[in-house]
Amino acid sequence: MNKLICGLSSLGISLSSVQLEQFETYYRELVDYNSRVNLTAITGYEDIQLKHFLDSASLALAGIKGDEKLLDVGSGAGFPGLPLKIIFPGMKLGLLEATQKKARFLSEITAKLGLTGVEIISQRAEDAAQNPLYRQKYTLVTSRAVADMATLAELTLPFCAVGGRVVAPKKGDIEEEMDRAASAIKKMGGRVSEIIKVDLPGLQDGRKLVVLEKISNTLSQYPRRAGMPAKNPLI
Numbered sequence: 001m002n003k004l005i006c007g008l009s010s011l012g013i014s015l016s017s018v019q020l021e022q023f024e025t026y027y028r029e030l031v032d033y034n035s036r037v038n039l040t041a042i043t044g045y046e047d048i049q050l051k052h053f054l055d056s057a058s059l060a061l062a063g064i065k066g067d068e069k070l071l072d073v074g075s076g077a078g079f080p081g082l083p084l085k086i087i088f089p090g091m092k093l094g095l096l097e098a099t100q101k102k103a104r105f106l107s108e109i110t111a112k113l114g115l116t117g118v119e120i121i122s123q124r125a126e127d128a129a130q131n132p133l134y135r136q137k138y139t140l141v142t143s144r145a146v147a148d149m150a151t152l153a154e155l156t157l158p159f160c161a162v163g164g165r166v167v168a169p170k171k172g173d174i175e176e177e178m179d180r181a182a183s184a185i186k187k188m189g190g191r192v193s194e195i196i197k198v199d200l201p202g203l204q205d206g207r208k209l210v211v212l213e214k215i216s217n218t219l220s221q222y223p224r225r226a227g228m229p230a231k232n233p234l235i
């Protein structure tokens, strides 16, 4: 795990032997499960350390303290939620994933890693966000590679408590994407707080973190029914 260790040290994070072993187990189980069920195209030992584990950990640049209640929307094989939980074990974590076979992997890997305080929610974000158990209940919401920002605002901000934040990793030039998303972010009760450049050993390719702040309650009509936020983004 040298690539991960090196990148994390730039973030001021060092891992205990238990955490290191958890990352090794996560790597092995991911590659094994992936040979039967397609979870990720990234399978090399170094690539997984950088593009999955360190990329997930880079969200710490947004000032994660470790006492957050975190929901990861469209978590797939657990990114970025699970690496953050390994690094910050005190966090409460929800992993929201609509695809059943991916949600099954999330349940299995969570048990194998011996993590507690993790809930797997196998639903679409549009449906789960109307459930009072989840609506506006999280202080931190993450989502990587799920949708463009206008759609993502509608899929994430409704889960966020007022005063909480959404952190979304993005890559490349996002100016136009952010312009298109301005109205959706406002309608969900959010505002853009900051955009943080990610520059870590092995991840120097224009990655950034979009940070949204939740400043007022989301109106009950949002998110719209399943599929609408992607099909017809709010403008």
Ligand SMILES: C[S@@+](CC[C@H](N)C(=O)[O-])C[C@H]1O[C@@H](n2cnc3c(N)ncnc32)[C@H](O)[C@@H]1O
Residues within 6 Å of the ligand: 073, 074, 075, 076, 077, 078, 079, 080, 096, 097, 098, 099, 102, 123, 124, 125, 126, 143, 144, 145, 146, 155
């Ligand atoms: C490209 S994958 C990214 C997975 C992971 N976040 C990552 O970065 O590796 C997108 C994931 O989001 C899930 N997803 C897409 N739309 C969703 C929705 N509306 N509600 C819940 N999950 C959704 C998909 O099932 C898929 O697993």
